[in-house]
Amino acid sequence: MKPHPGPQEARRPASDIRVFASSCTLHGLGHVFGPGGLTPRRGLWAAAVLLSLAAFLYQVAERVRYYGEFHHETALDERESHRLTFPAVTLCNINPLRRSRLTPNDLHWAGPALLGVEPAEHAAFLRALGQPPAPRGFMPSPTFDMARLYARAGHSLEDMLLDCRYRGWPCGPENFTAIFTRMGQCYTFNSGADGAELLTTPKGGMGNGLEIMLDVQQDEYLPVWRDMEETPFEVGIRVQIHSQEEPPTIEQQGFGAAPGYQTFVSCQQQQLSFLPPPWGDCSSASLDADFEPEPSGPLGAPSPSPGPHPPYSLMGCRLACETRYVARKCGCRMMHMPGGAPVCSPQQYKDCANPALDAMLRKDACTCPNPCASTRYAKELSMVRIPSRASARYLARKHNRSEAYIADNVLVLDIFFEALNYETVEQKKAYEVSELLGDIGGQMGLFVGASLLTILEILDYLCEVFRDRVLGYFWNRKHSQRHSSTNLASHPSLCCHQDFVGIPPHPLPCHTALDPASVSSGLHPDILDMPRLLVSLPSSPQIKF
Structure with missing residues (x-):
């Protein structure tokens, strides 16, 4: 318990440091600025307070520096859901153009650049395609549109899609959206384009996703005329599983599915969340x-x-x-x-x-x-051979093809969720503002025994010092000037005894101590009387001040 201030301390102003130290909750301050002189005990307390304050300020600076580095940590979690949105599935035939749809006009414009076929080789290339040469007097079109070429001569989904089912329900080409990629014209299932409702699934495992049977139409593949940079040597389709917000980059991130195999793709959704600057570098613009x-x-x-x-x-x-x-x-x-x-x-x-x-x-x-929020899909692939000997004849009869054609051109793609759970990869702030304040408060209590109210006490004391020392100085100065002007107004004449004491008539301010009435009345006993003033003054006609 702090001692009560004595009568002498009670008369001290609130801006006095000893008054503040006697009532402040900052530990050790009362031992430093207590009553009495400087003693070894007080010196030790002052050293202890300064060392504790220095340690506290060092810890605060260290915590603020650590917060200014904006560290983050990554949390990985697995969550369950009752229903998941099915991803977008984009597929492209590895062969970009069908041989039966190329024309002499296409060869004129795109042959040298895309196929490596020079103008002198057009006739031979057309024969390799099984088409007649260009007629006499052939005149190419004045303009040429690459997008129209791939839309017209690319593989049509109506011809490739043999069977389609989603969760056991039939689907068709109307559930796909045509899109151009660097591989040509491709098709996306569940794209959500034009405001279409996204498909969801309430179950995981096979039979609860997309199952399609495709004909790669190997007979329509272009002959390899010359080794070009993008000449395809393989057969099949390229597939990419992605979110609806992300455009397909199937030439870079797609995987292949070959004819003669059924490819099972087990997916798991991953939701990624990144922090914006200054903790991270994500963007959402x-x-x-x-x-x-x-x-x-x-x-x-x-x-x-x-x-x-x-x-x-x-x-x-x-x-x-x-x-x-x-x-x-x-x-x-x-x-x-x-x-x-x-x-x-x-x-x-x-x-x-x-x-x-x-x-x-x-x-x-x-x-x-990186985007601040994104979705990606982890995949696991497995394959089996199709058709079996027992099913080859049935599939050939069903699709009006030969068994050899079915084996060389047909593939099945089965895409489904492994389970109705998803992973979250989330970046979090490693050091929040609340943690910074908590650390500062802990260091403050440990080293100087202070709290937030102690800071308010210090601010209140500084306000008292400002009021008493700064504002009080200007108030006293203004009051003394006002008092002097009041005395001048009450005694407008100069002192009356200048000639009597031998002082020349200088404009001196008329003080009451030099007023004969005041002296004779005894109002100023500590001022010399007039005879002594006459004796003490020199006989010089002037006194220099």
Whole structure:
């Protein structure tokens, strides 16, 4: 218990440090500024208080520095759900163009650039396709559209899809959306395009997902005329499983499914959550793929622009970045790229677009941050041979094909969730503001025995010091000036005895101590009387002040 202040201490102002130390809850302060002189005991207490305060401030600075580094930690968890949204499934035939749909006009425009067929070899190539040569007087079209070529000559899903079921219910080409990729025209199941409702599944395991039977149409594959950079030597389809917010990059992230096999794909959903700056580097801003004719800075993530855009995704950012790069280099875009730039011609594909895009991918010139929230799918694949000997004849009769054709062209793809659980990978702040305040409060209590109310006491004392020392100084100065002006107003004349004491008539202020009435009345006993003043003053006619 703190001792009660004595009568002498009670008269001290609140701004006195001893008064403050006697009532402050800061430990040790009362022993330093207590009554009495300087003693060894007081010196030891002062050293202990200073050392504790220095240790406290060091710990606070260390905690603030650690908080300023913005550390984060990653938490991995597995959660269960009663229903999961089925992913988007994009599939492409490895062969981009059907041989039966190519025309002499297509060869004229796209033969040298895409197929490696020179004009002198057009007749031989048409014979290899099983088509007659170009008629006499053939005149190519004045313009050529690459997107129309792949839409017309690419593999049609109506011809490839032999059977389709989702959770045991029949589906068809109407449940797929056509989309262009770098492999040509592809098809996406459950894309959610045009506001379509996304499919969900309440169960995991086989029979609760997508099961399709496809005909790869190997008879429609183009003959390999010359070894080109993108000449396909394999047969089958390429498949990518992705979220609806992410555009497919099937040429980079797709897996293959071969004819003559049934491929089982067991999926598990993973939800990723990243932190924005300064703890992380994620972004959620939508991007615009349209390019600027005059680039003003280094190539990076395209800047957001107003207007409706798809949600931000890492692949979407890279695709927009690639679009801007190719558009700046070549003045056009590839057919799978978004934006409003014109589609490149076959010659632009060969001379500029393909080399520029390949060089860009090798340099990894696009700097795209991770999305703040994304979904991806882990996959496990297994395969079995089809058809069996028992089913080959049945499938041949059902689809009006030979058994050899079924073995060489038909495949089955079965995609399903392994179980109705999903993984969450979440970045969290390793050091929150509440933890920082808790650490500071703990160090404060450990070293100086203070709390938040102690800080309020110190602030209150500083206010008292400011009021008494600063404001009091100006108030006393103003009061004394006002008192002096009041005395001048009550005694306007100069002192009356200047001639009597031998002082020349200088304009001296009239003080009551020099007033004969005041002296004679005894109001100022500590002022010399007039005879002594006459004796003590020199006989000089002037006194210099």
